[in-house]
Amino acid sequence: MAEKLYIDALREGLREEMQRDQSVFLLGEDIGIYGGAFGVTRGLIDEFGEERVVDTPISEQAITGIAVGAAVAGMRPVVEIMFFDFLTLSMDQLINQGAKIRYMFGGKAKVPMVIRAPMGCGTGAAAQHSQSFPGVFAHFPGLKVVIPSTPHDVKGLIKAAIRDDNPVVFAEHKLLYRVKGEVPEEDYVLPLGKADIKRKGRDITIVAGSIMVIRALEAAKELEKEGIDVEVIDPRTLKPLDMRTIIDSVKKTGRVLIVEDDPLSFGWGAEVAAGIAGSEAFDYLDAPVKRLGGLDIPIPYNPNLERHAVPQVENIVEAVRELLR
Amino acid sequence: MDLTTDKKLWMYRKMYEIRCFELEVDRLFKANMIWGTCHLSVGEEATAVGAIAALEADDMITSTHRGHGHCIAKGGKLPQMFAELLGRETGYCRGRGGSMHIADIDTGNLGANGIVGGGIPIATGAALASKMKKDGRVTLCFFGDGANNEGVFHESLNIASLWKLPVVYICENNLYGMSVAFSRSTAVKNVADRAAAYDMPGEIVDGNDVEAVYHVVKKAVERARRGEGPSLIEAKTYRWLGHSKSDANVYRTKEEIEEWKEKCPIKRYRLKLVQEKIATDEELDRIEKEVEKEIRDAIEYAKNSPEPSVDDIANGVYA
Structure with missing residues (x-):
């Protein structure tokens, strides 16, 4: 490859x-x-x-x-x-x-x-x-x-x-x-509506999409040093949404953090959270479902403000630590 | 370009069919048999029929919220149309669309549209597909005077002219966008004047003269088919009834409505056909009788058709 x-x-x-x-x-x-x-x-x-x-x-x-x-x-x-x-x-x-x-x-x-x-x-x-x-x-x-x-x-x-x-x-x-x-060199097509497990882990599930997958994987590397084993699920398509893969992962880890680049309020992470809460995974939860997303603001220009407008690696690391505390 | 006797009689029949259809819809609506709303084109029949008469069978159209006439002229079947308005499973859209969304892709009718101007880029895109596939088809895009102030009208005409797309834009100017008179909504005197801004021919035609509409549209369709690009045609006409079911006609006078009723496109064409000895009154009466029976049969078919099943409510969202 x-x-x-x-x-x-x-x-x-x-x-x-x-x-x-x-x-x-x-x-x-x-x-x-x-x-x-x-x-x-x-x-x-x-x-x-x-x-x-x-x-x-x-x-x-x-x-x-x-x-x-x-x-x-x-x-x-x-x-x-x-x-x-x-x-x-x-x-x-x-x-x-x-x-x-x-x-x-x-x-x-x-x-x-x-x-x-x-x-x-x-x-x-x-x-x-x-x-x-x-x-x-x-x-x-x-x-x-x-x-x-x-x-x-x-x-x-x-x-x-x-x-x-x-x-x-x-x-x-x-x-x-x-x-x-x-x-891959060969011709391949991925199905719409199939999530991908980007990293296998035992302790916590991070559901992240788009750029947040990259940040979640970086966060997972950081957390590994602390002995925290993170599973990263990338839904890949929001519609259709593959709740099955997410639910199975949460049943295994008992903890879930959902990270999106959209503004947090009414973001797609809420749909994922509701899907988990309404599924059999609810009984396996050892902590409340946690979400990260963009602040409810238009994206600002100043580079430092801009950086703070959406979740960064350190925010993800911190959120995972909180969930495992 | 000369019209054959058959075609002339077809035009008379279709205009009469539209008139009867619309009046029956009005009646069924008042009898609470039709749900929602509907926009009737009584008085505007010559534009729909004259324009579509200028097309070949596999040419395409996009229609508007006032689209029953376009559908009928394009070959839409009365039973399936009534069934749709009655919300039945046998309707064109299986009872999912209703009056504002009747489409029949098989006969080249890409659909009525509930959004003013919504069909304009769609027609433009269908014409782009024809140009790319080199299939020789032309798309005729109906819209009302209200749509000529939507941004997408201007965006689309600019692109169609730039790319010389095989599309003909036909504005049915019935002088009112719901309640607002054309002169109070539009800065230019005629919709057709706007053609100049997009470097395409702009033609004004008496929308109540079916043959005049035919000839103007025919010329534009042939031009489009030769690859010379789009045209903008404005058919001046008038709707006899209100904008929709809730319209009390407070924005226009009874005298004005009566004046336009005098210009009835069907009565006028009948006179012409008889005067020019194309048909006798008896022949035209016979056509009318046939149409009236078809309408009755179609309503019966619709009434006897099944309601859609709630089990299938989510059917057809995705292909």
């Missing part, structure tokens, strides 16, 4: 699906010669041409709606929205159209589209270019939501998202683009 950057693995996934299926095409702002604001689509225009790597005007609602229409008419569009924050501009077409069309039409239409966007803070981009809120989309029936954390996962999951016959929101944390990891 070769070591690859997350961004390169993602691009490889896009490229392979475009090679495999002529109906797959990319649509978004500055994704052509510029290669996308973060470089995800760099070089794809050379291989597939401007017909399949389509630069659009700055018109997020139309771009999203055009993807919906193209999908209903038999294509498989993959939209890039330049920043996750800008998905608010896509909302009507994504929620009222894309997500609802199949059900509204009695199950007689399908909308196979992916809408990808870079999210998260840590780059000094301030409030309108830094928020993570994939959990919001998990609230809407008809959508699937993917939050890949590693190069291996991002490639397998983008391929699954493209092959899926439903609208999929694909949330890429910006700080993950430069993370390296092993990526």
Whole structure:
């Protein structure tokens, strides 16, 4: 297996699906010669041409709606929205159209589209270019939501998202683009709705998604020095959510910390906590379920404030210690 | 571009079908047999029929909240339409969509839409799919005058023109966005004037003249099919009934409504067909009788159709 950057693995996934299926095409702002604001689509225009790597005007609602229409008419569009924050501009077409069309039409239409966007803070981009809120989309029936954390996962999951016959929101944390990891050479697709045990452990379960998986694994390394054996579960997709794997892990460890990059209030971690509380894992809990998430504030600009707006490794370490006290 | 006698009679039949359908819906609604709300297109039949008559069978349309007429003209079947409005399992959407969401992908009807302007980018995207697949299909995008002030209208027309997409935008300007008069909502005199901003042809047509609508749309459809890009057509028309069920028509005068009823597109076309000796009154009466029977049969079919099962309530959210 070769070591690859997350961004390169993602691009490889896009490229392979475009090679495999002529109906797959990319649509978004500055994704052509510029290669996308973060470089995800760099070089794809050379291989597939401007017909399949389509630069659009700055018109997020139309771009999203055009993807919906193209999908209903038999294509498989993959939209890039330049920043996750800008998905608010896509909302009507994504929620009222894309997500609802199949059900509204009695199950007689399908909308196979992916809408990808870079999210998260840590780059000094301030409030309108830094928020993570994939959990919001998990609230809407008809959508699937993917939050890949590693190069291996991002490639397998983008391929699954493209092959899926439903609208999929694909949330890429910006700080993950430069993370390296092993990526198999062979063709592989990961299922949507299957969590992954990123680290096996006995003493406590950390459920973390996206960038928080990386931080949870670092925290686990720290805690190992203190003799604490952490299990890290990455749900990988928020919708469908694989509660089974989480419940089984909590039954084993008896303690759980849920860590997300979304603002804590009403975040997806609450859904996970409720799922645990309502399951047989409840009887195995030796401590209350604990959650970490972003503060309930817009992301601030100042680097020190920004760092404190979302959970860091030390917060996770401290929370685990508290749970085991 | 000349209309055959068959096509002319088809247009008359479809307009009459829409009129009867809408009036029956109104009646069923008042009899509490239809739930929710519905938006009727009585008075606007010529626009739906004339425009869709200009399409080939596998061309596509997107429709609006006032979409029964578009669906009928595109080949929608009356029994399945009534069944949908009655919320039955045999309806187009298995009783899940109702009046505002009737779609029939198989006949190229990509759906009515409850969001004003919501269908505009979808039509644009369907046209992009046609361009990419080189399938030669054109998409006709219906919207009302209210939608021409939605941002997505402008975003979509700009893109369609830029990419020369095979789409024809047709605004059914019935002069009111719910209660607000067109002149009080829109800074330009005509919706079609906005075509200039997107470097596409903008045409105004009498929306109550079915043949005039046909010819204008036909020209735009052929242009789109040749790969020369989109057009914006504005059909000036009028809705006789209220915006929806709760409308007491306080924002317009009885005189104005009566004046427009004088311009009834069906009465007007009947006169023309008889005058031009395309059909006799007897032939047209026969068509009307046939339609009336179809409507009665369709309502019977709907009434006798099963309700959807609650066991299936979550069915069809995901593919």
